Amino acid sequence: MSNPLYPLHAYCFSLFICSLSRFSVDLTDCYYEQFHLISKDPSFTVRSDGAIVAVAEVSVTTRGRTFSVLAEDNTGRESELEVHLAIAPQKKEVILAVARTKRRWSPPPLEIPENDLGPFPKAVETIRSDSEAKEPVYYEISGPGVDQGFFTLDRETGILYVHQTIDREKIPKFIVIVSAFSRRTNQQSDQPLDLAINVLDKNDNAPEFKDSLQFTVLEQSNPGTVVGQVNGTDKDEENTFRTKIKYTLLSGTDLFAIHPETGVITTVTNTLDRELVIVQLQDMFGASDGLSTTGTATITVGDINDNPPTFTKTSYEASVPENESEKLILRIPVVDRDLINTPNWVSKFVITKGNENGNFRIDTDPKTNDGLLYVSKPLDYEKTKSIKLDVMARNVAELTGTTAQWSSIPVNVNVIDVDEGPEFTAPTIRFIVKENVPNNTLIGTYTASDPETKSSDGIKYYKVTDPASWISVDKNTGELRVANTIDRESNFVQDGIYNITMKAVDSTSKTGMGKVILQVEDENDNIPVVPISDLVICETQGKFGSVLVVAEDKDQPPFSAPFTFSLPTDKDGKWSVTRLNDTTATLNQIQDLPTGIYSVPVVIKDLQGFGDKQTVKVRICNCVNGVCKDRPSSISLGPLALLAMLLPLALLLLLCILLAFFCRTKGDKIELEDAGDGGGILLKSNTEGRGEEVDPTLITVLPFEKNTGLNSGWQDTKNMTGLGGHSVQENGMYKSGVDMQDFFSSHHGSHYDQLTGHGGGGGGMGFDSRHLVQDSSFFHTWQTNGLYLQPKLPYLGGEHDGRYADDIIHSYGFEGVGSAAGSVGCCSDFGDNDSLEFLNTLGPKFKTLADVCTKK
Structure with missing residues (x-):
């Protein structure tokens, strides 16, 4: 061990060789929790509980095998521990399945190394259920790892196999379900086991830059100024030594420094320019067997305004x-x-x-x-x-x-200096003038001079704008005089101001412009008037109406409002007037007046007493929403419109005169003969009463006998034709079965009495048929039809039968006055008929008349 921090000695390790591919070293007595332990031999890894585990097949000779484990404490100090492997003298090889004779049903999470290259399938662990001690069992496995083909389980032995390489960064952990079943009953012999399989991380990912490496620092920045921070990331297991990144600058160390843990870049000098520095990221905090990545950081020196223009x-x-x-x-x-x-x-x-x-x-x-x-x-x-x-x-x-x-x-x-045109004494000049002053009245003088010589010699004056042509200008002197009547109420005057533009021209044709403002003073030359003279009073039952009369005066105060309102001395006593405000009065109705239009004279005077009588038209009417409902439309036609309307009438009249003159002068006078009966086509007509008149000779008269009663006369006549074309059968009965005597007596009683000589419709006495023939109009077709229809009406349903109004007899009164539209007559039944074929059937009289009218 080199650079020892703690007394770690070889005796604190106890080595157990389980196979050539797996063994562990127990470091539980070495206070491993105080260190970060990393194996420098990729065939081994140090677990979180301090055990060193072989992650690949390990070959150990009789000489043994040595590798190092790196130990780092919490302060970052490092030590290196040498581990010596030797083969136990009593056994060269112990098979894992033989060494582990019994497994409890709830084992701790299994661990497999990531990126294992095989060969596959590879045994991971033997699963044993407690129920196996009682009866023979078999095992089944399910879950995500099984479905994806990573794991299988030997159902007879309970050995778990892995079948392919696993990347921890993609799948860090598997949860599989192992079930034990009785071979005798095929029923579950134990509760299903959720078996966790952790994938042990391996330092197989180099750190990466997380953010952009573009930074800016102002020029002349003091040493120690923060430029920016480099952020790195590692896909390996978090919070382990494998993902602890160390930041290092590989260039630019004379200008910048970087903190090895935080990655913060700072300046070390104030003489900076645009720089490129190379930054290195190392995991395992820079261990020699760690992985690293480099990147180029661009540090731009920002400009400050230290140079004025x-x-x-x-x-x-x-x-x-x-x-x-x-x-x-x-x-x-x-x-x-x-x-x-x-x-x-x-x-x-x-x-x-x-x-x-x-x-x-x-x-x-x-x-x-x-x-x-x-x-x-x-x-x-x-x-x-x-x-x-x-x-x-x-x-x-x-x-x-x-x-x-x-x-x-x-x-x-x-x-x-530039030769300039003349300049007026002032760019703008103002004159005060009263309206209606006489023409040629002097208003004022507006002159100009040369700016260099200050002389007005040779300068001419002209008007440029004078909208109403009220002013004349003396071109030699610049005098302004009244040329036309000045009216303050003109549209050319705004707020009493009238503008004129003047031009001065020197001998070199250079010009100068000036403006003349006429302030027009008002005179009392307008009387108050009522602009709206047609006023409306809505008639109200039991009340007298009133209306507001509003007057206006074009003059300005004190020649206008307030106005005085009064009625003339010869007033008719129907109206009274009361002043409402300066410009308005109330015209009150004081008598009950019928609807119509009334002209009411009202005397209106201004503040100076200047005024006259104004006629106000007041309309009294029935109103709907404040408007006369019977007010006629008023349309005014001009002369051209009236001429256009009268011209067709004049042309039509002229055409009639010419036609009459043509027929009288050009045609021969021919005597028209009366050829007798016109065949019922051309009839004389002089209808002045109701209906149309028909010649009684055209009606076929019933052939009654003399000195016989009405009943007997009709009974003796068989198959007669008459009475509107209806046939009368034997026994004096219509086909409809109505008795003719009852027919005449019941429904034409008064006329029947006159014929029979009886009153009141009584008696069975007969009458002379001559009376019937003499009153031949009785048998007019329309009358006969009326008499026939009259008795038929009572047979229709009455109101008591539930019939409606159209089926009930109605009474109509005749007032003796014809329709203004004329009689329609029988021709209404024909409708529109544009055919002229009927002209060929009108007979010889019509053809003769046509020949006379068309002869040239």
């Missing part, structure tokens, strides 16, 4: 013509040694002196970092011939790490 000259001079603005007059370059395009390099210029009037501004060229001096307001050579400025250059960032200060330089700006 400096001017390339000690002073500058520039020239600018007068009256010019927004013009670049000077470019001022600077030099800055800080990092380009950073706040430490970008310049910012300030005019510290000479720009009290704001005639200049200075900007920064973003590409060159130069200062750009502009004239922003025109300069006047006659007032200022040169200006001295002081310009300071500074950075966006403040200075640090240096004692230097911002620098300034003088800049002299010369103003160049």
Whole structure:
């Protein structure tokens, strides 16, 4: 043992050789918990309980075998222990299965090394159940490791086998279930066993860098300044010596240092530049048999603003013509040694002196970092011939790490004289004028002079803008006079102000501009008026209505409101007026008035008593939601619209006159003969009452005999035709079975009495058929049909039969007045018929008339 920390001696180990592939060394008497123990021989590993276990097949000769175990205490101090292996003299080899004759059913977790290369299958452990002492058993195994093909169990012997290499970083532990069954009953002879199999870690993963290796530190940083931290990670088992990382710098150690445990990089000098350093990660805290990884860390030295911008000259001079603005007059370059395009390099210029009037501004060229001096307001050579400025250059960032200060330089700006146009005595002049003053009234004089000579000789004056043409200008003197009536209430006047633009032109045609403001004073030239004269009062039962009358006056105070309202002396006593406020009065109805439109005169005067009578139209009506519901629409048509409406009527009238004139003058006068019956097509008609008139001669009259009763006359007539085309059968009965006597007497009683000579519909006395023939209209078709239908109606269901209104007899009154639309008559049954074929069947009279009208 070298560099001993504790008295570790060979006698504290007891060696047990179990086979050529597995043995253990007991370190329980060596206080192993005070150390981190690592085998330097990859064929062995030190377990957590201090036992050294062979993880691979070990060959031991008669000379024995020696390897080292590294011991490290909690402070990081290391010692190395030599382990000597020798073969026991009494046995060269002991088979594991023979050595272990009995196993308890609940063994401690089994352990297998990761990355074992075989050969496979390899025995791991023999499982024994306590029930095996009582009866023969067999074993079965299940679980994730079995399903994946890692483990099998010999059901007869209980030996557990591993079949393939296992990576602990993927599967650190297996839980398999072992069951014992009676060979006699095939029933479980013991409770199932959850067997844990831990995969022993091996240092097979080198540490890795976890984060980026990009760091920045400002220049001139003091030694010990933290640059950044390197973070490493290891996939091996956590909190073991195999994953303890040691950080080391392989380069740049003259500029930086790194803490071996935390990985924090610090500076060791203040003379830094952009650097690349190589960092090494070692597990097992740098043990010689540990694994390592290297990476390149980039450490950028950040710039600080320790260099102010400096001017390339000690002073500058520039020239600018007068009256010019927004013009670049000077470019001022600077030099800055800080990092380009950073706040430490970008310049910012300030005019510290000479720009009290704001005639200049200075900007920064973003590409060159130069200062750009502009004239922003025109300069006047006659007032200022040169200006001295002081310009300071500074950075966006403040200075640090240096004692230097911002620098300034003088800049002299010369103003160049330019031949200018005339200038008015003032850029803007104001005159006060009253409205309605007479034309040619002098308002004032507005003149200009040459800025160099101060003379007005040869200068002419003109108007540029005069919206309402109210002003005339004397071009030689600049006098302003009234040209048209000035009205303060004009739309060209805003808040009593009227603007005019003037121009002065010298002999060299150079011009100068000026502005004239006319402040127009008000006069009482407008009376109060009522802009809305059509007012509405909604009629309310038992109440008198009122309406608000609002007046306005275009004049300004004191020539306008407050107004006075009154009724004229000749008022009709239907209305009263009461002043509500300065511009409004209430017009009250004091009599009960019918609906309609009323013109109410109201006298309205302004504050000066200037006013007149105004007529207010008031409409009294029935309202719906405050609006007259019977108010007619008012549409005003212009002359062209009226002409367009009357023109077709005039053309139609002219056409009728021409047609009449043409027929009278061009056609021959022909006597039309009455050829007798027109076949029922062309009939005379003079209907002035209800219905349509029909010639009674067209109606077939019933052939009643003389001196016989109505009943007998009809009974003796067989198969007669009449009464609207209906056949009358024997015994005076219709086919429908209605007695004709009852027909006439019951439903046309009064008319029947006149024919029979009986009143009240009684008696069985007959009547002369001549009476019936003389009153031939009685048999008009429409009347006959009416008489026939009349008795049929009572046979329809009445209201008591549950029938509805359409089936019930209704009474209709005739008031003797025809429809305004005219009679529809029988033609309504034909509907629309555009065919003209009927013209060929109208007979000879119509053809003759057509020939007369079409003859040329």
